[in-house]
Amino acid sequence: MTQDINFMTKTKLLIDNLKSVCANYGLGNDGNEFKIITQVFLYKFLNDKFRYAVKQECPDLVKSEAFSAVLMELSDDDYSDLIDSLDPNIPRLQPEHLISHLFTKQNDDDFAKLFDDTLRQISIENAEVFSVKSFTGAKDTLFDELSQYISDSSQRDAFCKALINKLFEFSFEEMFEQKYDFFATIFEYLIKDYNTDSGGKYAEYYTPHAVARIMAQILVPEPVKGVKCYDPSAGSGTLLMSIAHQIGEENCTIYSEDISQKSSNMLRLNLVLNNLTHSIPNIIKTNTIALPHYLENKFDYIVSNPPFKLDFSDFHASLDKDAFKKRFFAGIPKIAKTKKESMAIYLLFIQHIIHSLSDTGKAAIVVPTGFITAQSGIEKKIRERLIENNWLRGVVSMPSNIFASTGTNVSVLFLDKNADSHNIVLMDASKLGETIKEGKNQRTVLTQTEENRIIETFNNKTAVEDLSVVVTKEEIATKNFSFSAGQYFEVKIEYTDITADEFAEKMNAFEANLSKFFKEGNTLDLEIQQHLKGLKYE
Missing domain, CATH: 3.40.50.150 (Vaccinia Virus protein VP39)
Structure with a gap:
């Protein structure tokens, strides 16, 4: 349970860090912040899911910490065989798609372009499994070109570099060792600031x-x-x-x-x-x-x-x-x-x-x-x-x-x-x-x-x-x-057994109370009439 809470805390911290990056580059509470946060989080999750699946399939292959570099050394045929051996639900990534590879390239010129190109390539190669379709059958893209949401082009490299550094600090892989039930809570935390109707036909109704x-x-x-x-x-x-x-x-x-x-x-x-x-x-x-x-x-x-x-x-x-x-x-x-x-x-x-x-x-x-x-x-x-x-x-x-x-x-x-x-x-x-x-x-x-x-x-x-x-x-x-x-509920009437003398006593008490109320009412009527007469002569 302690480890469960620890993982949840770390995951929420990652989300908070991504929001902080957006805020630092003028995108806090911006209409595009939702796309950036959710897509970067999804990229991170898919990256770690792929890494975990490959390590499960080939534990001897990836003992080195330089994960992407080890994969790059494989021949095309060996890499293709590795990909084919994975579960169909695991994303298909190339070594150069991995966060660890982008981390080593973050100081290169045009890093924002490399970042966007990477996400675009992942979208293309995983469209069959990860795309949402419209009624006509047209498929959406898994990722947008996220750097383009920064209007100042001179800040795009730094923005993408900041995102990659936040992603590199954290790993989901140890969470995949066993099934955790906190992802519903994580999802709710991830979208809590964005889960409102944005003008669509059907309002976003959140079910408790x-x-x-x-x-x-x-x-x-x-x-x-x-x-x-x-x-x-x-x-x-x-x-x-x-x-x-x-x-x-x-x-x-x-x-x-x-x-x-x-x-x-x-x-x-x-x-x-x-x-x-x-x-x-x-x-x-x-x-x-x-x-x-x-x-x-x-x-x-x-x-x-x-x-x-x-x-x-x-x-x-x-x-x-x-x-x-x-x-x-x-x-x-x-x-x-x-x-x-x-x-x-x-x-x-x-x-x-x-x-x-x-x-x-x-x-x-x-x-x-x-x-x-x-x-x-x-x-x-x-x-x-x-x-x-x-x-x-x-x-x-x-x-x-x-x-x-x-x-x-x-x-x-x-x-x-x-x-x-x-x-x-x-x-x-x-x-x-x-x-x-x-x-x-x-x-x-x-x-x-x-x-x-x-x-x-x-x-x-x-x-x-x-x-x-x-x-x-x-x-x-x-x-x-x-x-x-x-x-359909039954109307319940409570009955109490009493003797004839008890009944007569209760009735006498009711009559006495009624007489008292009538007398008080008559007295009050006389007082009101006298008051009204006084007002008339004034």
Whole structure:
């Protein structure tokens, strides 16, 4: 545990040092700082991943500290054989791509150009595995020419030299000796200053780890293998990482769609950090609703925290076409006359997720709590379809303010194509958690005990007073298809056995009190009338 904390401290220090370099060259809080920090961090991680893999494959070859120099002495054929022997998920680097080589070249003329050329070459040679694709199939570049973000060209060499020196001081390699669970925390630390919406269509919704863990552990209570997991509004990938850890990274393949280039790049970095590099080619940057890349695919597990409200009037007309009729079975929200930004796009995501489930598929979707009780409209049509087809496993209504980014109360909808329609779990966890302050916002945080209580109560299908009920599909139908646990809680009336004399005594006391109150009321009325008369004559 001490070593775990030590590694985390060192990694955070590296991130802080990179931010310090950016600040020293006028890029602190600059719009491009995010690209520099995340890409340099990714370069470092890939560099060390490659070094570690080569040392594991050829321990005798790399006893020398001059790692890149030793590799340079290999013949082309030997080096090619070495590369071919590595796992497909390991980046393909040349000796001159390594940080140790750039460190020895840092005082050369045009070092910034060498730095940029190195990153460009790595991008080209690793495009097949490490590129994010758009809907059209076009691939992005893994790295930008980072020195170009320094507007004063005379400072570029010094800037790149400063970055390389910070990278050279630190190594991830010893962390690869065993599996650590802190990379989710490291990722959060890395992007914490940049994880906000930058004007894209879909806002970057950050899902708290507690909610992500609850969703994953309810979705996957038993071991599974060879499954496909999907998020149609993936953001930076918190939900996907959580379910992948629950299943086991080697037992699942990740698929995602999101319209934001920044979110897609965050997700790529998250996949690399979490040993899911093999799924990077499945990241698609697209408008999931209007231009779905995976429309014909079916998935075993789907997790999603979709945007709740968004103006989609500019592509509303394109949704009403024959190819989407089956997908949007409950309808498409109309274009609002005012407040178009409040259009309920999440209703389209729910329908898209239902359409994308395999015959045995399961899903967990974050929805505004208002969805589970709406009396009519698309919301009710969706709920009716879930009940009629026996696809609802249950609902958990979360505490208010559990999401710092939105004041909307949320619930998590759990779907299962093989759900038990006679034991549907409806849970009201809104009273759980403790309130903490984060900057100007207040957020509700669940304790580990409360997390476990929610998961165990749900998975065991247990009715707990004031927390959960277990109901049938028929009972839900009689309540206008409401998914709110509160509407099924029993109204409790407490009875107390008393004698006839005790009853008479209580009634006499009530009568005496009433008489007293009436007298006081009459006295007060007289005083008010006298006061009003006095005011009139004045």
